[in-house]
Amino acid sequence: MLFKEFNKFGVGIFIRGDQGxxxxxxxxxxxxxPEPGEAKAIGLLHALIWAQELVYxxxxxxxxxx
Numbered sequence: 001m002l003f004k005e006f007n008k009f010g011v012g013i014f015i016r017g018d019q020g021x022x023x024x025x026x027x028x029x030x031x032x033x034p035e036p037g038e039a040k041a042i043g044l045l046h047a048l049i050w051a052q053e054l055v056y057x058x059x060x061x062x063x064x065x066x
Contacts, residue, residue: 004033011043013050018059026050 001010008029015023028046044061051058 002033003029007031007033009033009039011039011046013043013047015051015054015056023056024054 003009008031011028011030012025013027014025017023026046030042034042047061048058
């Protein structure tokens with residue numbers, strides 16, 4: 001989500017268990033207004049870092065940036 005008036009964008013990350021059940025969620029408000037591809041890459045980086053911090057094995061990853 002873009003917040004142009006504040007020069008910021010948001011990223012939402014959620015983790016599901018192996019049965020598709022909700023495990024956890026994280027939101028970030030970051031500086032800048034990146035292009036869509038760059039925003040996806042930034043979101044992916046933060047998702048991978050977070051999963052590593054929580055010691056989760058990633059079997060499937062889906063990313064949506066708005």
